[in-house]
Amino acid sequence: MHSRVDKFVETARRELKVELSQAFLLMLSLGAPIMRQIGLSSFPDPAAAEAYSRAVRAEAVDRLPELLEEFERNATARGVQVIWARDAAEANSAILDIAQRRGIRYVTKGKSLVTEEIGLNEHLVEGGVEVFETDLGEVITQLLSLPPFHLVGPALNVPPEEISAVFLKKGIISEPTTVPVELGKAARAYLREKFRHLDMGIVGVNVAVAETGTFINVENEGNIRLTKSSPKTLVAVMSLEKVVPTMADALHLVRMVCRNCTGQKLSSYVSMDTGPKKTGEIDGPEEVFIVIVDNGRSEIYRDPQARQILRCIRCGACANVCPVYAKIGGYPYGFAYTGPMGQVMNPLLLGIEACSDLYRACTLCGACSKICPAGVDHPSLILEYRAREIRLKNGGSADFRSRAGKALASLLSMVMGSSLLWRLGVKCARPVLNRFARGGYISGIPTGPQAWFGCRDLRAMPARTFHEQWQDLQAGSGREAS
Amino acid sequence: MNQDAREGILNRLKSAPRNNPDARPPKPVLSETGLDREGMLERFTSELTAQTGTTYRVQSGEEALAVLARIAAEEGLRSIIVAGKALPGMDLKAFGDREGVAVTAAPETADREALRQAAFTADAGVTFADFAVAETGTVGLIFRQDQPRLVSIAPPVHIAVIPVDKLHPVYEDVIGQVFGETDHIPSQFAFITGPSATADIQAVGFKGMHGPVKVFAIFVTGRE
Numbered sequence: 001m002h003s004r005v006d007k008f009v010e011t012a013r014r015e016l017k018v019e020l021s022q023a024f025l026l027m028l029s030l031g032a033p034i035m036r037q038i039g040l041s042s043f044p045d046p047a048a049a050e051a052y053s054r055a056v057r058a059e060a061v062d063r064l065p066e067l068l069e070e071f072e073r074n075a076t077a078r079g080v081q082v083i084w085a086r087d088a089a090e091a092n093s094a095i096l097d098i099a100q101r102r103g104i105r106y107v108t109k110g111k112s113l114v115t116e117e118i119g120l121n122e123h124l125v126e127g128g129v130e131v132f133e134t135d136l137g138e139v140i141t142q143l144l145s146l147p148p149f150h151l152v153g154p155a156l157n158v159p160p161e162e163i164s165a166v167f168l169k170k171g172i173i174s175e176p177t178t179v180p181v182e183l184g185k186a187a188r189a190y191l192r193e194k195f196r197h198l199d200m201g202i203v204g205v206n207v208a209v210a211e212t213g214t215f216i217n218v219e220n221e222g223n224i225r226l227t228k229s230s231p232k233t234l235v236a237v238m239s240l241e242k243v244v245p246t247m248a249d250a251l252h253l254v255r256m257v258c259r260n261c262t263g264q265k266l267s268s269y270v271s272m273d274t275g276p277k278k279t280g281e282i283d284g285p286e287e288v289f290i291v292i293v294d295n296g297r298s299e300i301y302r303d304p305q306a307r308q309i310l311r312c313i314r315c316g317a318c319a320n321v322c323p324v325y326a327k328i329g330g331y332p333y334g335f336a337y338t339g340p341m342g343q344v345m346n347p348l349l350l351g352i353e354a355c356s357d358l359y360r361a362c363t364l365c366g367a368c369s370k371i372c373p374a375g376v377d378h379p380s381l382i383l384e385y386r387a388r389e390i391r392l393k394n395g396g397s398a399d400f401r402s403r404a405g406k407a408l409a410s411l412l413s414m415v416m417g418s419s420l421l422w423r424l425g426v427k428c429a430r431p432v433l434n435r436f437a438r439g440g441y442i443s444g445i446p447t448g449p450q451a452w453f454g455c456r457d458l459r460a461m462p463a464r465t466f467h468e469q470w471q472d473l474q475a476g477s478g479r480e481a482s
Numbered sequence: 483m484n485q486d487a488r489e490g491i492l493n494r495l496k497s498a499p500r501n502n503p504d505a506r507p508p509k510p511v512l513s514e515t516g517l518d519r520e521g522m523l524e525r526f527t528s529e530l531t532a533q534t535g536t537t538y539r540v541q542s543g544e545e546a547l548a549v550l551a552r553i554a555a556e557e558g559l560r561s562i563i564v565a566g567k568a569l570p571g572m573d574l575k576a577f578g579d580r581e582g583v584a585v586t587a588a589p590e591t592a593d594r595e596a597l598r599q600a601a602f603t604a605d606a607g608v609t610f611a612d613f614a615v616a617e618t619g620t621v622g623l624i625f626r627q628d629q630p631r632l633v634s635i636a637p638p639v640h641i642a643v644i645p646v647d648k649l650h651p652v653y654e655d656v657i658g659q660v661f662g663e664t665d666h667i668p669s670q671f672a673f674i675t676g677p678s679a680t681a682d683i684q685a686v687g688f689k690g691m692h693g694p695v696k697v698f699a700i701f702v703t704g705r706e
Contacts, residue, residue: 027685048510059503065495078667084488094484136691137682156685163683180683188692195636195692196602212661222635222678222693228670229631230598240491247661251653252510262681265529266618268693269635270673274661277669280627282589282597284669294487298494307498 001119003350004147004334008357011332021149021329024157028150032320035263036371042265053256054375057311060244064301064310067210067243068292074213075290078275083291088118091293095120095202095235096127098289102233104200106130108191110217110224111138112204113151113314114239114293116336117349120202132194134223139187143170149330151316151338152261157329191223201227201285205238206257206313207250208290214274215242215290216250218257218267225269234285236273239293241310253313256373260315300348305384309344311374316341318368318378324361333358340368340378352388359385360455405449423467430461437461514617514651522616522649523701529619533676534689535697537619539646543571546643546700550608551581553698557639559605563588565633566610566623569643569702574608589628601632606639607694613656614642614649614699618675621699622656625670634674640694642674646703 004011015021040046060067072082085091099107107124109115109131121131121142133142140155141148143166148154155163160178167173167183172190177183203224207216215236217224228234244250258264277284300306319325319339330338337345343362347355359382368378394402415421436442437460444453464472514525527537538549546569553559564574565588578585586604591597601607609629613622621642625631634640650656653673660671678693689695 024685042513044511044513048507051507052510055504055506059506062501062503065492068495069492084484084491086487086490090487134692135682136680140682153682153685155682158683160683180686181688183683184680184688184691188690191692192602196598212664212667214661214667220679221691223691225631225635225672226692229635232594240495247657248654251657255653266620266673266675268533268675268677268679272671273669274667274671275669278626281625281669282591282627282630283594283632284625284630292491294491298491298498301495302498304499 001116001336003346003354005346005350005355005358006334008332008334008361011334012328012361015329015331016327020159021157022327025326025329028156028320029326032263032317033371036260036317036320037263039259039263039265042259049252049256050373053253053313053373054311056244056249056253057313057374060249061241061301061307061310063245064241064243067245068240070210071208071213071243072292074211075215075275076213078213080213080275080288080290083289085291085293085295087295088293091118091237091291091295092120092123094291095237095289096124096129098233098235099124099129099200100127102200104129104233106132106194106198107200107202108132108134108194108198108223108227109138109201110203110219110227111135112202112237113336114204114295115202115237116148117239118293118295120237132191134191134194134227135219135221136184136187139191140166143167147331147334148336148338151314151319151330151341154330195223195226195230198227198231200233200235201231202235202237203227205236205242205290207253208238208243209245209247209250210243211246212274214247214250214272216254216270216272218254218270220262220264220268222269225271228271228273228285229283232286233289234273234276234287235289235291237291237293239295240297241312257313257315260317260371260373296349303348306348306381308376309341309348309381311376312341312345312372313374314341315373317371317373318376321367321371323363323365323367328361332361341376344376344378344381347385352385353392355385356389359389423465426465430463430465433458434461512617512652517616517651519646519649522651523646525616526614526619526649526699526701529617530676530697530699531619533619533679533697535619535676535699538698538700539703540700541703541705543569543702546702547572547574547577549700550577550641553639553641554581554583554606557606557696559583559639561586561604562606562608562641563600563604563633563637564608565589565629566612566643567628568610569645572610572643588630588633591630597630597632598636601630601636604637606641607633607635607637608641608643609634611642611644612648613659614644614701615651615653615656615673616649617652619699620653620673620675621697622660623672623674624660624668625672626668631670631672634672635678635693638690638694639696639698640674640677641698641700643700643702646701649701
């Protein structure tokens with residue numbers, strides 16, 4: 001996928017003014033966390049369920065190389081052809097090659113974030129293979145060439161008028177309609193013919209299981225089951241961190257991903273594939289390929305701080321609770337991954353220096369890490385990236401400014417540690433600071449921290465401190481009482 | 483080249499500093515574990531109802547056919563496709579002749595193309611299911627020669643017939659049986675919970691996106 005992270009600020013500014021996006025984000029940020037809570041409350045002890053899924057993901061990442069080998073061994077033993085791809089180009093050309101060798105004219109696809117990351121659709125189309133996304137949200141974003149608005153619901157914000165117009169243009173409907181159900185039914189009818197005559201399907205993977213070589217897909221629409229059932233050839237694309245030790249582990253993660261994603265206890269369909277169809281079976285794929293995509297992840301794995309992002313299970317719950325996402329929506333993130341997990345993942349895939357705006361657009365409130373069922377600590381990584389960016393800018397060594405900054409921080413912490421020093425300091429600093437105030441705001445101090453003021457203003461200080469005003473008030477009310 | 487990629491990726495992963503995983507906390511308990519049969523049936527019914535599905539309880543194959551006839555009349559079913567191991571007393575061919583419903587036995591279709599033709603045009607798919615799970619009102623299907631995959635996903639209505647002794651409290655009870663014997667793991671196993679659904683446009687939810695619009699579960703309990 002072509003990155004538009006460099007347009008973060010302008011896209012965010014534009015989205016803040018789009019009424020429909022704003023109305024929808026308000027609804028999402030109020031409603032989704034409640035649905036999630038209701039879903040989790042079906043566990044007798046939700047905290048224990050969360051602790052367990054975090055432990056499963058932590059262990060899976062710690063044991064990643066051995067689990068991948070075990071998964072490959074078991075999948076291969078059951079007739080799956082495993083393909084390893086170091087980067088996007090290798091994965092894309094392997095999949096196009098599978099299609100071309102079989103004379104495939106079109107494929108249907110189940111929703112898969114990693115295929116968006118590697119730009120698979122574009123590559124297949126350039127190679128002469130037509131691609132039909134089949135998840136309703138993905139159908140819409142594909143036809144309108146839109147980036148994802150949300151990890152799970154990529155087209156939730158798109159006005160029905162726009163969907164109607166593009167459906168008309170593509171011949172999916174013959175009369176305009178803005179009724180969501182009618183648009184959905186039209187997409188159903190349109191894609192049924194594609195499923196029925198399908199020769200090759202492409203899906204992602206929610207969880208891969210080492211002990212059996214099984215891959216699992218979680219969905220509500222049925223497009224993935226149709227894509228896996230109808231054709232002779234099936235390709236499953238997984239980023240390499242998806243593997244867990246056992247089926248029992250996978251089931252617990254499925255329970256957690258559904259509750260955190262949509263608040264459901266279970267999605268309509270959970271399908272578990274272990275090898276191609278057996279002799280005598282009428283449908284199901286004759287050949288199954290699993291493409292294991294690295295695309296930078298083995299380097300992330302070697303990075304002790306960043307490694308934890310590989311625990312993510314793509315439920316999208318972090319976006320639903322993020323105060324920044326709730327204002328700007330998914331477009332500014334500029335890549336396949338939106339919300340806090342995107343803020344943490346995209347810089348690793350696209351480069352720390354290219355994503356400065358992403359990890360600066362964070363208040364460090366910690367709502368994301370608090371609810372993450374995989375145990376990712378997003379704020380700690382966001383702070384880490386900020387520090388790395390500064391180190392990169394300084395050529396890797398601490399310069400005079402950062403040493404001065406450190407000294408200043410020590411001084412401040414001493415002053416803030418003592419109420420006497422603090423009050424004294426505040427009293428003295430006020431008149432000095434206020435000399436730089438313009439129109440009630442201090443936007444910079446000539447010899448002060450320019451970078452700090454680069455994205456912040458300070459309010460001009462009132463003449464009297466809060467403590468002083470409070471004492472005045474107390475004295476005043478005391479008089480009234482007596 | 484692929485071997486190079488494999489070695490490259492695995493070597494990089496193996497050369498990374500190794501963390502030893504912490505001991506896991508205790509496995510979380512589930513409220514459904516230990517439910518008795520009546521409790522399981524109640525839980526299954528309320529969960530499937532919440533997904534707009536309908537649950538029936540009958541004592542025999544003959545009674546199940548009567549329920550099937552009622553569903554066929556109410557839904558206006560003129561053709562059904564059938565898969566799985568039929569329960570005693572459930573001769574669906576004879577049922578079709580009697581009720582005026584065209585019945586296709588999925589395992590008897592000639593090939594993939596014939597099966598697709600039948601499954602994508604049938605008004606309903608009837609499956610004799612392998613398992614049911616009370617936890618979420620879920621039906622479990624093992625796909626194999628006599629249970630092709632399309633029967634339960636392509637037609638707009640799915641009717642699952644389940645012997646009540648195949649109903650279990652939680653997923654693990656079923657997964658242990660399906661995946662326990664490593665030499666007999668099916669090519670695909672699916673959990674099905676209610677109809678196909680979406681809410682991708684304006685978060686307006688509706689049933690019947692790509693798969694069935696309606697789901698019925700018929701439990702056959704035997705004479706009590």
